[in-house]
Amino acid sequence: MINASLTELSHALARKDVSSLELTQFFLDRALRLNPSLNAFITLDPDASLAQARAADALIAKGQVQPLTGIPVALKDIFCAKAWLTTCGSRILSNFVAPYDAHVVEKLRTAGAVNLGKTNMDEFAMGSSSETSHFGPVKNPWDLGTVPGGSSGGSAAAVAARLTPVALGTDTGGSIRQPAAFCGISGLKPTYGVVSRFGMIAFASSLDQGGPMGKSAADLALLLNAIAGFDTRDSTSLERENEDYTRDLERPIAGTCIGMPKEYFSGGVAADVARAVEAAIAELTRLGCKVVEVSLPRSRLAVPAYYVLAPAEASSNLARFDGVRYGFRAPEYGDLKEMYMKTRTQAFGAEVKRRILIGTYVLSHGYYDAYYLQAQKVRRLIAQDFANAFEQCDVIIGPTSPTTAFKLGANTSDPVQMYLNDIYTIPAPLAGIPGLSIPCGFGAGNLPVGLQIMGNYFQEARLLNVAHQYQRVTDWHTQMPPETGGPT
């Protein structure tokens, strides 16, 4: 059960080999037992989860079965789930019980999936290591002294340690793909606009995108089927026909043209990561893929552009946290302005404050054109790089992250060093294209290495196809962290 695919779990539920109640209890037991060492969950509410499992069993008994009916799904604590504590990893929402469901949570509920719990994350998704959470850092199940990546580090750690079959994450500059890489799991950031942002607490609205995290590409496809779709309540949601993201999984990939961006294989990437990624590309050529070198010359501008755009949008989005309508309010204050200041000062962590300050500065009078507008223009140049590259190849493949998981505390004192970890993941959300990360081997210290596959707009099914075909002939994605693996 611990390593079963969603399809296997779904069949077992339909055959009544196992009930959703038993399945949910099994993963809850693991989560309750292992969470004290991993800190992957902020909230576990067994009674609420088991009630949903019983309801799913009732649906199954009536034969009303959809692919995710009865399947436990962990939710990053950025998604509002009605009557669940929803903190976004912040003190300012530490008492916020969501009064409504995010669009994706509503879709999962309708599909009969079970909310297994809310996963830990960098505060407001601002971070690459899940160390900025008000609820303490998440640990990487492969080595408890290293970070799981971030910001969806709790979801990644929970899937890696098999505390849940699948989880939802969000990705603004790499927050699904980089933790997936660090924890040896699979994760997909869809095309911007494919998954509704309604009820997903906003960080940088022009970049934020929810997506699936799981053990395999096949599981990602099933979970994406359940959460993708148009929603009038998200002004940037795209009105498109629903797709079946599993449709191309079994298609042979012979003839697929892989672009290797030369900028992703230059000095910056660690030797152990480069070795594993090159071996994976060699494996793909054995499956009949062709490889061409492509260039993304503006890649090095992606991190600077991102650190104008994302903080600018964040400073605007986080202005709503004022201690008036919900969340934390400072216990003592004089006038209204002092109430705002004390509330925000006491309840935001250092990284969130830094980004609010950067954003406020670049949007302030006299600087808007030089920073925000200039960064938006550079953003278009970065998107043009991808458009040019996709003239020559079907998918772009490279490392997800320059290194494997780093030690806890290694980058917390130097924000710029932390930001540069996302150099390979930031370009895709700037362009708005989809990208996924799958495990492709192990580096120094037996830490997982991630392979990033990016595609043109709406090419999710193709990315999943390449990933699934790779996973058919390799077993990196079935390997479990030694200290947490094995049945209970």
Added chain:
Amino acid sequence: MGAEGKSYNTLLEEYVGSAGPVWRCVDHIPTHDHPMALSLDDVSRIAQLARLEATPEEAQRFLAQLQSIFGLIEELQSVDTRGIEPMSHAQNASSRLREDQVTERDQHELFQSIAPQVEAGLYLVPKVIE
């Protein structure tokens, strides 16, 4: 301006052609102080704007960190973006319009049940006008 009144960028284009480096020197620089010269006063001012307090020690630490972050961001200033449209949405989607009809039901009691201070359906805050 370089020789014969040509701009530096024009000269650069003549020398290296369009296949040259992707960065260029720009003729215009921000009209305000160079951001590397971000001062402690700037940090205090933007903190006020953002409704955040910082002790003198915190402000000093923020200043050092922000200077280092702006060192990274400065690279954008050397990119020639003349004629490039700013990009805010990948699909250039325009805003959707809808019928002007009420679609939400009144849930103020539910929403106010999680507010720090409410009385008679009103959010309470300190007195603004004496």
